[in-house]
Amino acid sequence: RIVVFGSLNADLSVQLPELPQAGQTVLGSGLFRSPGGKGANQAVAAAHATQRRGLPAAVRMVGRVGADDEGQLLRESLAAAGVDDSGVQIDREAPTGVALILVDDAGDNMIAVAPGANLTVGEADVAGAVAGLRPGDVVVCQLEVPVPAIRQLVRSARAVGARTVCNAAPAAALDPELLASLTVLVVNETEARHSLGLSVTTPPQAAQAAASAGCAVVVTLGSRGAVYATPDGDAGACPAPSVEAVDTVGAGDAFVGAFAVALTAGDGVAEAVTAGVAAGATAVTQLGARYYPHPPDPKSGDER
Ligand code: ADP
Numbered sequence: 001r002i003v004v005f006g007s008l009n010a011d012l013s014v015q016l017p018e019l020p021q022a023g024q025t026v027l028g029s030g031l032f033r034s035p036g037g038k039g040a041n042q043a044v045a046a047a048h049a050t051q052r053r054g055l056p057a058a059v060r061m062v063g064r065v066g067a068d069d070e071g072q073l074l075r076e077s078l079a080a081a082g083v084d085d086s087g088v089q090i091d092r093e094a095p096t097g098v099a100l101i102l103v104d105d106a107g108d109n110m111i112a113v114a115p116g117a118n119l120t121v122g123e124a125d126v127a128g129a130v131a132g133l134r135p136g137d138v139v140v141c142q143l144e145v146p147v148p149a150i151r152q153l154v155r156s157a158r159a160v161g162a163r164t165v166c167n168a169a170p171a172a173a174l175d176p177e178l179l180a181s182l183t184v185l186v187v188n189e190t191e192a193r194h195s196l197g198l199s200v201t202t203p204p205q206a207a208q209a210a211a212s213a214g215c216a217v218v219v220t221l222g223s224r225g226a227v228y229a230t231p232d233g234d235a236g237a238c239p240a241p242s243v244e245a246v247d248t249v250g251a252g253d254a255f256v257g258a259f260a261v262a263l264t265a266g267d268g269v270a271e272a273v274t275a276g277v278a279a280g281a282t283a284v285t286q287l288g289a290r291y292y293p294h295p296p297d298p299k300s301g302d303e304r
Contacts, residue, residue, distance in 0.1 A: 006039020007144030009097040010070035035077035045257020062087035064117040070096035091117040121145040135161030180214035203235040254283035
């Protein structure tokens with residue numbers, strides 16, 4: 001099974017003709033409210049990928065929301081997507097995280113996040129995430145919750161023989177010990193520079209990154225797809241299909257969800273990258289961080 005450990009945010013999006021410069025005001029269209037957060041988006045992406053592939057694997061989300069409407073909305077959206085939300089705790093002290101998202105006509109975006117309850121994720125949540133893990137399970141995390149919790153999670157997951165996929169987003173430097181204890185690091189180009197200190201756009205550069213990090217490295221390259229390498233020297237590239245990009249928010253999350261499901265299904269890194277690239281390309285064709293054209297169960301609907 002898959003456990004996604006990470007953030008839940010209420011996304012507030014406005015579409016604009018162009019992104020504002022500092023000090024500038026730009027008038028856009030109406031406000032679009034949707035459930036988001038890298039963790040929750042990846043859990044939903046994984047649930048859809050699981051159902052699309054007809055796999056029995058269950059997806060469980062572990063994280064924190066506030067005792068407010070947004071928190072309720074987030075939990076409902078997870079349940080509607082078929083994600084087990086029993087690991088999502090309601091924090092009485094902090095509000096649900098909020099992301100303010102600006103998207104321009106070219107599909108580029110700017111995002112500001114007020115993390116709220118995501119910052120209170122800690123030891124108790126790690127214990128909840130690791131409970132019941134079995135060898136071969138896949139644990140997915142990102143960096144929108146405190147890094148000490150991530151470190152603890154990766155260590156505990158590894159101790160029971162589970163595999164770990166860390167999407168090091170938003171961009172941050174990662175210590176060598178954490179990198180070496182991961183199964184797979186998934187980053188975009190910018191995040192690769194921060195987490196690995198390397199520019200990675202080709203398979204040989206990915207191979208160099210994997211050798212120095214001590215884990216498999218996957219770097220997503222937007223419309224150019226992704227490159228990957230494993231520490232034992234397997235490296236390659238997967239181009240993305242040509243699609244009309246409307247909104248790139250959530251492309252990386254769709255990639256990670258589908259990638260993790262492929263690993264659970266027994267795929268190697270190369271095959272899992274192919275699954276991730278296909279899911280990412282689909283995600284950019286519509287507005288919203290969670291877009292799935294064929295919901296497996298019409299009754300569950302789409303949470304947008
Ligand atoms: P992030 O959203 O984390 O910055 P990327 O922009 O690299 O990540 O996108 C993740 C994946 O989504 C890519 O590997 C690719 O498969 C897909 N993708 C993103 N943008 C496009 C695009 N313009 N056309 C086709 N696929 C895309």
